[in-house]
Amino acid sequence: DYIKYRDPKQTTNVRIRDLMSRMTLAEKIGQMAQIERSVATADILRDCSIGSILSGGGSAPLFNAKAKDWIDMINGFQNASLSSRLGIPMIYGIDAVHEKRTHVLEPRVLYFRDPDLVKRIGAATALEVRATGIPYVFAPCIAVCRDPRWGRCYESYSEDPKVVEMMTEIIPGLQGDVPSDSRKGVPYVGGKDKVAACAKHFVGDGGTTKGINENDTVIGYHGLMSIHMPAYFPSIIKGVSTVMVSYSSWNGQKMHANRYLVKTVLKDILKFRGFVISDWEGIDRITYPPHSNYTESVLKGISAGIDMIMVPYNHIEFINIVTDLVNNNYISMDRIDDAVRRILRVKFALGLFETPLADETLVDQLGSQAHRDLAREAVRKSLVLLKNGGNADAPVLPLPKKASKILVAGSHANNLGYQCGGWTATWQGVDGNNYTAGTTILSGITAAADPSTEIVYSKNPDADFIKSNNFSYAIVVVGETPYAETAGDSLNLTIAEPGPSTILNVCGNAKCVVVIVSGRPVVIEPYESQIDALVAAWLPGTEGQGVADVLFGDYGFTGKLPRTWFRTVDQLPMNVGDSHYDPLFPYDFGLTTKPV
């Protein structure tokens, strides 16, 4: 017989209304739960009508999983969801694509200010995610990092809200362009090669005291609205499908329990019509210790306006408590219906009811040459030239490709894992070249230099070695080792040993170019006078040859600092516009070179 919500010719509102009218309370509450893939079974998905599954950091169907492994796993889960009473498809979410080695790892930091480029990166990312059967990414992070001591600073586009606003152009890249005649604020996904996106973390995640992750953002209303909120406006206008709540607090109140900002501001005033998702055990952390009063967590989180809870493991406890709270009128049916309506709206916008299973024809898009070239372009445009010789008439860069003998040194010269940083093959990132296909900076240099040039590689050479070799010049690649979230919080921001001594040994005995691989500004002033040329390479990901492209002048340096480069950490926090502004290199600084 005719089932209205299954009819794609009906409007989304009609389909939602029809489906909601058929759903039991249990089915509605099941839709509000997102569980981790490691605990998902066919029985749970079918019997509990679970709304969503995610891969947490590094959680894959198997080690070195290929696209087919992902597709088979996700289709397996989806078929279970489709076998539930009403056959509501589940939505599978993941953090961008850095979970999988099947993807070209875009530069981990997108520090260029080119909305067209970031949109193209979004489109490539959407294609590669869909190729693995996934229709939903927890990106973009539109945090405005105001203190580089924050372990997630590299996930933020800039300290300047204007730049972050501009970079929301990745959303139409990921989701597709909202048709001009369609209502603003409504989730929009334009086709099977596009994904639902997630603006995160709402709100003020980048403003915590001393950059302490998940801590307290102490700032007035106008400061919050002028620094941390602005990028949410264009995100909503561009039809972002979901918003993730921040672990952090605003003036002592947990964002996961902040009904004023989540319901009143985001939903009622800004008219956001997609669904609000918690962070991982985000409601558990409303209380201290976390999960010490889960009933309070569930009540406060859902009452604040959170629609989908990233549980991720204790879905039975979650479902039982929500059911009790509704049956005892602590949570209204209106609140439940608002949450489910929003979740269904995103699922209908994604076309999940029409095409719930993966489209296997996209697999050859993975790691395509076009995507590698795009990532390489992003690397080139992200690099910032901070110093280029002692004086203008003797620039060091671009380097001559033809030289008798050059030295490549440093802990980060030949290490793909270090180039990629956190959120890659594993949550905290990896060390070495065995996890991801890609090009190290050393390989990029070797490929770019003239065949007649002798290239000597030494991770941490001593002074005698350098003196005795009479190198034409040396390239030293050092920086930070990979980290994610709290593990990346740093009060000293020093580069990893033996980086400093490598710099001093090499630069004290040869003309040197120092390339810093890091997610953020780090301590460099003590060595700066010894360094002839200094390049901030951030986290170039798999495309190390993008670094060689500008070092040797195939392309000019054009990058500008997206955040202030401090002298010493005791100046922090220090952002452009502050009264006490005495940086080593100011926000928006960057020397340029011409292509040769």
Ligand SMILES: OC[C@@H]1[C@@H](O)[C@H](O)[C@@H](O)c2nc(-c3ccccc3)cn21
């Ligand atoms: O991976 C899903 C989300 C991600 O989208 C958020 O940006 C991030 O804050 C986050 N932290 C954890 C997470 C934190 C601690 C232990 C295990 C997992 C999980 N997640």
